[in-house]
Amino acid sequence: MNFFKRQWMVPYLFLAPALIGTIAFKLYPIFIGFWESLIYTSFSGGAEKRIFVWFENYQYLFDDKIFWKSLEITAFLTIIINPLQIAMSLGLALLLMRKSKFIRIIRSLYLLPIGIALPIATIIWGLMLDPNQGLINGLIGVFGIPPQPFLVSENQALWCIIAIATWKGVAFWMLFLLAGLEDIPKQYYEAAEIDGATPFQKFRYVTIPQLKRTILFVFVADTAANFVLMVPMIILTKGGPLQSTNVLIYEGYRSGFYYQDWGRSLSIITILTVITLIVIGLQLLFLSEKNEGIKVK
Amino acid sequence: MIMHFKRQWSVYLWYLVIFIGLIITILPFWWGVAASFKSNSDIFRDLAPINIRAFLPGFSLESYVAIFENDFGRSMLNTFFVSITSVAGGLLINSMAGFAFAQFRFKGDNIIFGFVLLSFAVPADAIAIPLFKMMRQIGWFDTFYALIIPMLANGLIIFLYRQFFLGIPKELIEAARVDGLSWFGVFWRICLPLSVPVTLGAGLLLFVFQWESYLWPLIAAPSPELHLIQVTLGRFSTEYEMVWNQQFAASSIAGFLPLVFIYMFQKQFVSALTGVEQK
Numbered sequence: 039m040n041f042f043k044r045q046w047m048v049p050y051l052f053l054a055p056a057l058i059g060t061i062a063f064k065l066y067p068i069f070i071g072f073w074e075s076l077i078y079t080s081f082s083g084g085a086e087k088r089i090f091v092w093f094e095n096y097q098y099l100f101d102d103k104i105f106w107k108s109l110e111i112t113a114f115l116t117i118i119i120n121p122l123q124i125a126m127s128l129g130l131a132l133l134l135m136r137k138s139k140f141i142r143i144i145r146s147l148y149l150l151p152i153g154i155a156l157p158i159a160t161i162i163w164g165l166m167l168d169p170n171q172g173l174i175n176g177l178i179g180v181f182g183i184p185p186q187p188f189l190v191s192e193n194q195a196l197w198c199i200i201a202i203a204t205w206k207g208v209a210f211w212m213l214f215l216l217a218g219l220e221d222i223p224k225q226y227y228e229a230a231e232i233d234g235a236t237p238f239q240k241f242r243y244v245t246i247p248q249l250k251r252t253i254l255f256v257f258v259a260d261t262a263a264n265f266v267l268m269v270p271m272i273i274l275t276k277g278g279p280l281q282s283t284n285v286l287i288y289e290g291y292r293s294g295f296y297y298q299d300w301g302r303s304l305s306i307i308t309i310l311t312v313i314t315l316i317v318i319g320l321q322l323l324f325l326s327e328k329n330e331g332i333k334v335k
Numbered sequence: 336m337i338m339h340f341k342r343q344w345s346v347y348l349w350y351l352v353i354f355i356g357l358i359i360t361i362l363p364f365w366w367g368v369a370a371s372f373k374s375n376s377d378i379f380r381d382l383a384p385i386n387i388r389a390f391l392p393g394f395s396l397e398s399y400v401a402i403f404e405n406d407f408g409r410s411m412l413n414t415f416f417v418s419i420t421s422v423a424g425g426l427l428i429n430s431m432a433g434f435a436f437a438q439f440r441f442k443g444d445n446i447i448f449g450f451v452l453l454s455f456a457v458p459a460d461a462i463a464i465p466l467f468k469m470m471r472q473i474g475w476f477d478t479f480y481a482l483i484i485p486m487l488a489n490g491l492i493i494f495l496y497r498q499f500f501l502g503i504p505k506e507l508i509e510a511a512r513v514d515g516l517s518w519f520g521v522f523w524r525i526c527l528p529l530s531v532p533v534t535l536g537a538g539l540l541l542f543v544f545q546w547e548s549y550l551w552p553l554i555a556a557p558s559p560e561l562h563l564i565q566v567t568l569g570r571f572s573t574e575y576e577m578v579w580n581q582q583f584a585a586s587s588i589a590g591f592l593p594l595v596f597i598y599m600f601q602k603q604f605v606s607a608l609t610g611v612e613q614k
Contacts, residue, residue: 046441048439048518049435049438049439049441049444050435050441052431052432052434052435052439052518052522053431053432053435053436053447055427055428055431055432055487055488056428056429056431056432056451056487056488056493057432057447057451057488058488059428059484059485059487059488060450060451060454060488060490061450062485063466063484063485063486063488064454064457064462064488064490065450065453065454065457066469067462067465067466067469068457068462068465070465070468070469071462071464071465074465074468130356133349133352133353133356136349138349144353144357146598146601147357147360147361148356148357148360149597149601150360150361150364150594151360152597153543153590153593153594153597153598154364154590154593154594155546155547155549155565155589155590155593156547156549157547157549157565157568157569158565158568158586158589158590159363161568161569161571161572161582161586162363162364162366162367162583162586163363164572165367165579165582165583166362166363166366171379171382171383172382173362173366173382173385173389176382176383176384176385176389177385179384179385180385205359205360205363209360213605213608213609214608214609217605217609262458263458265458265461266458266459266460266461268460268550269549269550272550272553272569273569273572273573287460287461290464291464294464295554300464300468303464304464304465307461307464307465310461311461314458314461
């Protein structure tokens, strides 16, 4: 009797460790982050004083030129890097769908950057892009191009970071698109061929509609990942030169860890989280709307 | 004849594009590993002006010896410890949760599952700062606890296990229950042993997450005795800015192990990530 009474607890017991971990370390910090963004910490007289100031931290932020510049850079980065990475991943996935004797080894080689952590990729690329002795300047010198400043130039640094993140990211996102492409039944292409479709028509009317769900997933996940891209900034540019790579997430990190201004730091993180959710929500809304009528697995 | 020529032409173009792409993909690896076996002055000599020797490996082990004198071994051991504990703990608690979602209907199951899915949409770097404040409050700041415990629960791994356990025939589990096996026995003796493929993929994911994590260990455990491998690498590149060969050597070692594992279990890794069974 006692045994049956306790049965209802069984699933919760199995669930408990992971659920506690998820709530405590993944969901609760979001609320903490918001809550702490309403608090101003002062260090007057050596003692830490915490004052609840409502939205004052946000007010300061909105009057702050550095914040707006940072927002602008984040917007620019988002608009460039995400379509670029998706287009390149899709292009690469299509290239790697082709049958060839060497396709297995070619695919494996293209997957190499997935196994390399971003800090490592950042360090190696940082040395390659070194303005004085870097490999890239050596290589372009062979073609008669004068040495470029790359990461120490206000105009080039962000593009260099885009290049590094893309080098690292394309193979990863390509993996999902490749899996999606291989899932498309061959008969669809055969049917299109019988109808006399050109390669472009096959791409437009078979591949794209069939791949839509995968592309949507990759687009959303990639956008979310790039909103928090800051390892290259931490290791290479420190947000510079002249704030040209100072994205929101890095500004938030710097406000907290360099200047101990936690209210400002967490206000920025909260704003970034809200922006991320809005952008992802819009992507889901616009891109999945036309999904009706397409075969859903 | 023209048809044939056109097809040939497109094959050549394909090879050309693939070849250029491969060079861009591989160049950093090639150059980095080659340079890690050179003395610092040799690296610079081969670059200015650039010549073919820049791409040929040297024979010097000086950089490798030097990084281990710089406490690199310590951070490798730390990373092994943290990764292995995280894999073991993470596999256990996430597979248990996956089992609960697959086997039982209970009050609130859909809502809880929704929260789990939501949790893996939360980017780890965005919650790192509030999580850091939390660690300071509960006294885990700058300890191994901070490096391991927050990383254990993982929505993606729960999801992978749930999908796998859903495929186990109900009759098998009912038969075991009739034979008097407890629910934990069913999980431990029947379901878990069946889940080798998903466990390999999930374990590899957890391992790679820990091995490659940078921001969290950087802020949560600043003491040198607790440094993980990526943090040490980052430090190398700022503190020893001109010592290129050591940066290359450290990067080569840190990059090697995950690559080997990923290549050994490529099939499981890809299907764990993409949710598609590889042929």
